[in-house]
Amino acid sequence: MNFDLNDEQQEIRRTAHEFLASRFPPSKVRELAEARSYDDALWKEIAELGWPGIAIDEDDGGQGLGVVELAVLLEEAGYACAPSPLLGSAGAALVISAAGSNEQRAEWLPKLASGEATGSFGGFGQAANGEAEGTLFCDLPTADVVVTFHHGGAFLAPASELDFETIEAIDATRSYGLITEPTGDPMPGDVDGGRDRLAVAIAAELTGIAQRTMEMAVEYARERQQFGRPIGAYQAVGHRCAAMLLATEESRSLSYYAAWTADAEPESLPIAAAMAGARAADAGWQVPASALQVFGGIGFTWEHDLQFWLKRGRVAGRLLGTPRDHRERVADLSGLGSGEPVPA
Amino acid sequence: MDLTLTDSEAAFRDEVRSWLEENHPGPSPEGDDQAEFGFRRAWQKRMHEAGWAGLSWPEEYGGRGATLIEQSIFNEELARQRVPLPANVLGLVMGGPVVIAHGNESQKERYLEPILSGDEIWCQGFSEPESGSDLASLKTRAVKANGSWKVTGQKVWTTYAHEAKYCMLLARTDQDAPKHKGITYFILDMDQPGVEVRPLRQLTGEAEFNEIFLEEAEVPDENIVGEVGAGWQVAITTLMFERAGLGAAAVMGLKRTMEDLLALVRERGLDGDPVIRQRIAELQIGIEAMRLGSLRALTQTMKTGIPGPEGSLSKWQWADYNQALTELGNEVLGPEGMRVGTDWSYRFLRSRANSIEGGTTEVLKNIIAERVLGLPRLR
Numbered sequence: 103m104n105f106d107l108n109d110e111q112q113e114i115r116r117t118a119h120e121f122l123a124s125r126f127p128p129s130k131v132r133e134l135a136e137a138r139s140y141d142d143a144l145w146k147e148i149a150e151l152g153w154p155g156i157a158i159d160e161d162d163g164g165q166g167l168g169v170v171e172l173a174v175l176l177e178e179a180g181y182a183c184a185p186s187p188l189l190g191s192a193g194a195a196l197v198i199s200a201a202g203s204n205e206q207r208a209e210w211l212p213k214l215a216s217g218e219a220t221g222s223f224g225g226f227g228q229a230a231n232g233e234a235e236g237t238l239f240c241d242l243p244t245a246d247v248v249v250t251f252h253h254g255g256a257f258l259a260p261a262s263e264l265d266f267e268t269i270e271a272i273d274a275t276r277s278y279g280l281i282t283e284p285t286g287d288p289m290p291g292d293v294d295g296g297r298d299r300l301a302v303a304i305a306a307e308l309t310g311i312a313q314r315t316m317e318m319a320v321e322y323a324r325e326r327q328q329f330g331r332p333i334g335a336y337q338a339v340g341h342r343c344a345a346m347l348l349a350t351e352e353s354r355s356l357s358y359y360a361a362w363t364a365d366a367e368p369e370s371l372p373i374a375a376a377m378a379g380a381r382a383a384d385a386g387w388q389v390p391a392s393a394l395q396v397f398g399g400i401g402f403t404w405e406h407d408l409q410f411w412l413k414r415g416r417v418a419g420r421l422l423g424t425p426r427d428h429r430e431r432v433a434d435l436s437g438l439g440s441g442e443p444v445p446a
Numbered sequence: 447m448d449l450t451l452t453d454s455e456a457a458f459r460d461e462v463r464s465w466l467e468e469n470h471p472g473p474s475p476e477g478d479d480q481a482e483f484g485f486r487r488a489w490q491k492r493m494h495e496a497g498w499a500g501l502s503w504p505e506e507y508g509g510r511g512a513t514l515i516e517q518s519i520f521n522e523e524l525a526r527q528r529v530p531l532p533a534n535v536l537g538l539v540m541g542g543p544v545v546i547a548h549g550n551e552s553q554k555e556r557y558l559e560p561i562l563s564g565d566e567i568w569c570q571g572f573s574e575p576e577s578g579s580d581l582a583s584l585k586t587r588a589v590k591a592n593g594s595w596k597v598t599g600q601k602v603w604t605t606y607a608h609e610a611k612y613c614m615l616l617a618r619t620d621q622d623a624p625k626h627k628g629i630t631y632f633i634l635d636m637d638q639p640g641v642e643v644r645p646l647r648q649l650t651g652e653a654e655f656n657e658i659f660l661e662e663a664e665v666p667d668e669n670i671v672g673e674v675g676a677g678w679q680v681a682i683t684t685l686m687f688e689r690a691g692l693g694a695a696a697v698m699g700l701k702r703t704m705e706d707l708l709a710l711v712r713e714r715g716l717d718g719d720p721v722i723r724q725r726i727a728e729l730q731i732g733i734e735a736m737r738l739g740s741l742r743a744l745t746q747t748m749k750t751g752i753p754g755p756e757g758s759l760s761k762w763q764w765a766d767y768n769q770a771l772t773e774l775g776n777e778v779l780g781p782e783g784m785r786v787g788t789d790w791s792y793r794f795l796r797s798r799a800n801s802i803e804g805g806t807t808e809v810l811k812n813i814i815a816e817r818v819l820g821l822p823r824l825r
Contacts, residue, residue: 103448103449103450103451103452103455103515103741103744103745104447104448104449104745105447105449105738105741105742105744105745106447106742106745106746106749107447108447108448111447170447320819320820320821323821324820324821324822331822332821332822334815334821334822335821335822335823335824335825336824336825337808337811337812337824337825339821340811340812340815340816340819340821340824341808341811341812341815343815343819343821344810344811344814344815344818344819345811347759347814347818347819348759348762348763348814351735351739351756351759352731352732352735352739355735355738355739355742356731356734356735356738358447358738359449359734359738362447362448362449366448366449366450367449367450374734377730377731377734377735380727380728380731381731381735426724429723429724429727429728429731430720430723430724430727432727432730432731433723433724433726433727433730436708436726436727436730437708437712438708438711438712438717438723438726
């Protein structure tokens with residue numbers, strides 16, 4: 103039993119952390135967010151590092167590593183708040199890998215792995231009034247291929263065949279769109295497995311967002327003086343920071359465990375992914391929101407960088423359904439569904 | 447990253463599991479404290495004879511020298527099979543390890559075997575009425591007199607004091623030293639005129655704890671553990687190791703409570719209630735996050751050899767989740783949950799102490815803020 107990254111995974115983390123810190127400092131995040139665009143040259147660099155294909159099989163042109171390695175990269179991408187189509191592309195590739203036909207895999211995975219094509223994903227559910235309701239599709243405006251979840255199945259379509267609308271989301275560090283109806287060829291494989299892996303990928307990014315905003319708040323609480331002492335010396339602030347750590351660590355534990363089950367123990371993946379999805383979505387919103395309270399007025403200004411993580415965390419936590427949806431699935435899989443109770 | 451057990455870890459788990467299945471003593475007798483304690487003594491004896499008592503103790507002192515992961519597996523199996531606690535739980539997890547770490551050879555010779563067998567029960571005299579979270583402010587004092595010490599003061603929240611032969615006692619031996627430096631760690635013989643034990647009735651109605659009144663109680667020099675004035679360090683190392691390996695058992699306890707809650711929810715036909723489903727799911731997620739966090743902490747402790755301050759997170763999680771679980775159980779029961787003496791009304795009331803006993807949640811948050819996050823000293 104060893105619940106820690108191995109040496110190779112630590113190395114991936116170190117490399118990703120340094121690369122993202124140098125290419126996407128907060129000033130670059132702001133520049134790209136205010137322009138609502140990605141930097142093609144930086145995407146080319148990311149592609150050359152092999153990130154979009156890290157979890158794609160070597161036979162399909164990828165690096166053949168696992169969901170754990172992808173989670174490491176995405177946690178760092180969330181930490182940096184890096185504007186790039188990485189989540190859409192790597193996410194679409196996870197679903198195509200699990201659920202795509204041989205033709206679909208052959209057509210798209212090599213191009214996604216090399217970064218020559220980018221991907222997007224999203225889904226349709228049912229709103230309370232009974233009408234079909236689409237989620238935001240991540241990285242849709244720039245995507246070449248789109249995965250659409252609908253009624254327990256998934257469809258794959260070239261973006262050129264879709265009617266879509268670009269959405270200016272509150273999160274400007276990523277591009278989003280809406281499609282009018284589910285379109286494309288059905289994906290014949292393990293759609294649930296693909297969707298679960300995608301939920302884990304998103305959870306990893308949210309963990310990075312929580313980690314970074316916690317660090318920002320703690321650093322500020324150490325320095326900011328009011329009433330003659332650092333605000334971090336007040337229990338009201340210190341205990342808030344402790345709660346941020348707890349939320350972040352819970353999110354991290356659940357995300358990495360779920361990533362590990364995807365690679366090593368797939369029978370445990372469904373509930374692990376639902377748990378990670380729920381807790382990471384909560385942490386990815388609550389921790390930045392709590393950080394904003396620590397910052398006080400300055401955190402509410404446009405000038406302050408916290409807003410980029412805060413908004414991205416809110417949107418990312420709702421990409422594949424709400425935390426409530428994830429918890430509903432947990433309840434179902436915990437013995438409150440139609441099936442037999444799961445023994446402890 | 448590899449969360450599967452190694453072959454030897456899995457073999458250990460199988461050995462523990464099958465031994466417990468064959469030797470499980472059944473449920474403890476209820477309603478008679480004497481009978482219950484006797485039952486637990488007998489259970490400890492059986493564990494000791496099979497070599498399971500003092501699992502983490504070195505082999506030379508009668509233990510098994512188990513690794514942290516083995517301790518964790520063992521405690522998890524105990525909780526999984528709802529095995530009763532051994533009678534001398536404080537001697538096994540605190541008294542013995544302190545004597546092993548800080549005691550001299552004659553103390554090891556004298557005290558360890560009867561702790562393992564359960565023949566001599568130990569209790570812990572740390573907290574005082576005026577010294578709860580600020581333990582180092584304790585006032586019980588020991589005065590030197592001809593090769594022994596006379597101890598006067600009051601201790602509170604002492605479990606098993608009425609059954610105990612010995613008490614791990616912290617007392618102030620130097621009134622002038624800084625508060626952490628003037629404390630000495632004694633092994634007090636409970637069987638003497640200067641020691642009076644009174645049961646402390648708690649809001650659940652039962653008396654799980656005691657108060658100890660000390661009036662010139664005598665402790666010979668040879669019953670000091672470590673140096674005079676070094677009692678705080680001796681106590682702290684014990685407290686740190688007390689929790690090592692216990693996380694898994696705490697998680698398994700929560701899982702057992704969750705199983706009972708799920709059964710109750712189904713029995714009451716509330717399994718389709720959307721609010722109950724959300725609350726159950728939230729708790730399932732919390733318990734699983736605690737389980738995984740404990741495994742991560744265990745991995746770190748095995749690498750560094752020392753449990754880190756992150757252990758405070760588990761204690762906080764455990765208190766929060768157990769309180770939320772028992773509140774929900776109590777709520778699901780409706781009017782029946784308001785009746786004295788039912789299982790859920792007891793658990794619900796008892797859990798209120800979880801965020802106080804063994805370190806209040808507020809103190810744990812202070813530790814996390816200061817020692818993990820590096821914030822200034824909190825006030």
